[in-house]
Amino acid sequence: MALITEESANHKTIVTIDGPAPGITRYSETILPTEFGDFQCIIYRRENGDEEVAMVVGDVSGKSDVFCRIHSSCLTSEVLNSIKCDCKKQLDAALQKIQSLGCGIVVYLHQEGRGIGLGDKIRAYAEQAKGRDTVDANRVLGLPDDARTYAGAAYILKDIGVTSVSLLTNNPLKIKGLEKNGVVVSRRIPHLLEAGEIANNYVRVKQDRMGHLGSKI
């Protein structure tokens, strides 16, 4: 992967760009009953052993404008109930949404801490505790603002067989990441939720410094 810097009028973001197509294959699947309903749960395995998840509702193969969320893992929020970010709420809302629509896909990628991993995410949190925002905390540690890649997610969507997606996201890099890997994003649906005060700060920094879209908080 290579580091690039993207600049626009109001933000400058260091990101990684996707490398070669990932070695990733469909490994197993079942119907998974959850609090929100039944999902077709498909596991994809990468050559390095990482496993990614697709939660699917309805018959989406061959369909266009399929409602889709690409969600990056956040153990601190989703498992440990951290209130520093709104990831758990975003994930739950997306899973509930595809149940209510009766059709859609949530792809869950293991990219903790915008791809820097759990250990470095906690190092960055320690910097944030000193008063740095989420961007400066990464930079003072020499870490990229956002190291996530989307070639794997694109592979998964193509494997499932959708012809285009309506993507639930505020992140333009996610749209670019899918499109450059051959997925047609026919529409962007803003993902705006009520978050607590601490998470609101996090969302505000993402909007002001990382080019995320949405109403200003």
Ligand SMILES: [Zn+2]
């Ligand atoms: Zn989070």
